[in-house]
Amino acid sequence: MSEKHNQASRIITFPSIHDALKAEKHCRKAGFKVKLIPVPRHISSNCGMALECLNRDIEEIMRGIRHAELVIDSLHSY
Amino acid sequence: MRTGKHKTVYFDNAASSWPKPERVYRAMDACMRNAGGNPGRSGHRLSLQAARIIFETRESLAELFGVADSSRIILTSNATESLNLAIKGILKTGDHVITTGFEHNSVMRPLRFLEKESKLSLSCIGPSHKEPLDLPLLEKAITAKTKLIVSMHGSNVSGDIFPIAQIAGIAKRHGIVFLVDASQTAGSLPIDLTKLGVDLCAFTGHKALLGPQGTGGLYIREGIVLRALKQGGTGSRSESEEHPEFLPDKYESGTPNTVGIAGLGAGVKYILSTGVRNIGEKKAWLRAYLIKKLQDIDGMRIYGNPASAGLAVVSFTVPEVNSSTIARNLSDKYSIMTRPGLHCAPLAHRTIRTFPEGTLRISLGIFNTTREINYFIRCLKNTIKQAE
Known part of the structure; x- marks a missing residue:
């Protein structure tokens, strides 16, 4: 994702790298443009990797995550 | 393969399978060359690539064993470690355990070790006239203290297959935890752990799953909580000195055998496609x-x-x-x-x-x-x- 996208992106954090990879796989399968990134310094997280998502997709992504019973820590603005 | 006068004929696949599918060798070579980071620890590309390899292997194993949540598959260094984690992780002093008359030392030695320490009592159930396990006798051996039933799925000596679906039914009726040793059957027979209702299932990576030696795993059903064998670095909750409670991190610590797990993943993918x-x-x-x-x-x-x-x-x-x-x-x-x-x-x-x-x-x-x-x-x- 470009810097431009970062302006309008959201960050999901996870307890573990397993949960982060599971969410990434799930989102990509559903056709969302997401990227695993190191957790930005201003966010506190259990796992060092976080999922960057486009702001416009976030509601649908979160619905999908709840529906699939995937584990996340929290949702942040970039 | 030729070594000397004769072509090598390998008839020892129950000890370790050989040769492996070509893709297993390639996956391990590619892992060493292209995914050399410490899985999930560092956030850079090579670390993420290593974490992906482990994640994909876990997902493939979950698919093979009919497990919906792949975090319930714990990766270990072999079936022996898996069996030790299951047996020592579930039993408490005073518990009674039932097992079969065919078990491998990877089951018998941890059980005898705990028995010698006076921590458990043990019943071994032999065969009936026609079957490798006398099921009615097994059910009769259950006492109020019976915590665990351990059975192999297939014998490494006779090739006999054990009735794990029936044992799972008996265990469930009596509220007893059921541990299966699938060392000889994982990759050889269809195993749907969810349908079977098995609580714990240990497997090795280097036999019929066609991976390299030094790989294995343990399936832990949701609701079963074990005492972990080890604690250490996981790449998660780094600020805490307490070991995390979530899976798979709870039971996996230290840098894993990523290269071996890459080979195991390739072996399991070969099995899924064949x-x-x-x-x-x-x-x-x-x-x-x-x-x-x-x-x-x-x-x-x-x-x-x-x-x-x-x-x-x-x-x-x-x-x-x-x-x-x-x-x-x-x-x-x-x-x-x-x-x-x-x-x-x-x-x-x-x-x-x-x-x-x-x-x-x-x-x-x-x-x-x-x-x-x-x-x-x-x-x-x-x-x-x-x-x-």
């Missing part, structure tokens, strides 16, 4: 062919039930000829790899009355052929004739 049923059918066909040829040899005694469905693991003895002598001759003279003796399962040999001499074991893999079996039978006949 179809575990197709693999099982091919092995059953090779087993029937081998047994038919062996039965033609005078004085041959085959163990297990040759007429029933079994793994491609066949044990036999020939009167007056020691199994070690035959195995050595087959290896030295004809380049045929077999395994003599007790196969790390003295209890099983006591049960089938072949202790302490043991048997000669032939264990076939998916790459073996009837041509190799014919060659082996000719060489075996020569060996017996020379020894007489």
Whole structure:
């Protein structure tokens, strides 16, 4: 994702790298443009990797995550 | 493969499968070259790539075993570690355990160790007239203190298959935890752990799952909580000195065998694309062919039930000829790899009355052929004739 996208992106954090990879796989399968990134310094997280998502997709992504019973820590603005 | 005069015939797949599918070698080489980071620890590309390899292997294993949540598959260094984690993680002082008369030392030794420390009492249930396990006797052995039933899924000595669906039913009725040792069957037989209702299932990566040595795993059903064998770095909750409680991190710490896990993932993908049923059918066909040829040899005694469905693991003895002598001759003279003796399962040999001499074991893999079996039978006949 470009810097431009970062302006309008959201960050999901996870307890573990397993949960982060599971969410990434799930989102990509559903056709969302997401990227695993190191957790930005201003966010506190259990796992060092976080999922960057486009702001416009976030509601649908979160619905999908709840529906699939995937584990996340929290949702942040970039 | 040729080594010296003869092509190597490998009939020891129950000890470790060989050769592996080409993609297993390639996956391990690619992992070393392209994914050399510490999985999930550092956030850079090579670290993420290593974490992906582990994640994909876990997902493939979950698919193979009918498990919806792949975080319930814990990766270990072998089935022995998995069995130790399950047995020592679930039992408390005073518990009673029921197991079978065929178990491998990877089950018996942790159980005997705890028994010696006076931490548990143990009942071993032998075979009935026709079956490797007397199920009514197993149910009768249950007491108020019975915490765990441990059973292998398939015997590494006789190839007998154990009725794990029925045992799971008995365990469930009595509220007892059921641990399956699938070391010989994972990758050879279809196993749907969710449908079977198994609580814990240990498996190895280097036998029928076609991965490298030093890999294995343990399935832990949701709701089962074990005491972890080790604590340490996981790449998660780095700020805390307390070990995390979530899976898979709770039971996995320290840098894992990523290269081995890459190979295991490639082996499992090979099985998923070939179809575990197709693999099982091919092995059953090779087993029937081998047994038919062996039965033609005078004085041959085959163990297990040759007429029933079994793994491609066949044990036999020939009167007056020691199994070690035959195995050595087959290896030295004809380049045929077999395994003599007790196969790390003295209890099983006591049960089938072949202790302490043991048997000669032939264990076939998916790459073996009837041509190799014919060659082996000719060489075996020569060996017996020379020894007489």
